[in-house]
């Protein structure tokens with residue numbers, strides 16, 4: 001397979017494959033916070049996120065939510081459909097945490113009913129500012145049809161995953177999704193892993209996501225692995 005590096009993000013690297021419609025996505029151990037201001041390598045994280053993402057994407061696919069995942073390629077890489085990404089992030093929240101608390105002055109842990117939806121522009125230099133439908137249309141980042149579909153899929157993901165996590169004794173607090181076009185069709189891309197969502201233990205409210213890295217709580221990958229195992233993700237055995 002001839003592979004050319006196409007793009008290196010903060011946590012993943014995308015390579016071309018022999019199939020022009022598909023990319024190899026390598027999940028690296030690099031972990032970043034605060035728009036890339038703090039970066040550390042966390043052993044096993046790439047592998048855990050690759051298996052975690054594969055499990056979630058397959059689950060979403062079975063539930064009728066189209067996404068870019070094709071198959072797992074190795075312990076740290078997967079084959080994905082090559083998308084033309086929409087430069088906005090979609091965030092769904094079930095419980096208040098993080099930037100929502102800072103912006104609106106609400107307490108962390110407040111249940112959000114109905115769940116909320118926010119768009120953020122993907123731009124680290126500008127610290128991913130919040131945007132809305134009007135700005136997305138004016139700056140031509142996506143069409144009204146794309147906007148409607150992103151919202152629909154983002155909440156459909158919530159219906160599937162909230163239940164799945166709760167059955168494992170976990171609260172899916174919030175999550176970030178990215179979408180793109182594949183031959184004209186809008187589908188879910190990027191990744192779903194504890195790097196891009198918040199997960200708390202339902203009983204103890206123990207933090208089991210990237211907030212452990214942001215807040216320097218330690219045992220980051222151990223927490224990701226705990227979530228994976230509780231959800232039934234089959235991880236390779238540690239030697």
Ligand SMILES: Nc1ncnc2c1ncn2[C@@H]1O[C@H](COP(=O)(O)OP(=O)(O)OP(=O)(O)O)[C@@H](O)[C@H]1O
Pocket residue numbers: 007008009010011012013014023068080081082083084085122123124178180189190191
């Ligand atoms: N199927 C896909 N096809 C094309 N690009 C994709 C696909 N899935 C994800 N991407 C893009 O690849 C990059 C993934 O790398 P990573 O998550 O490490 O980047 P990031 O640092 O979070 O984001 P960015 O560099 O875009 O700010 C992101 O820019 C993401 O939008």
Ligand SMILES: [Mg+2]
Pocket residue numbers: 009010011190
């Ligand atoms: Mg990313």
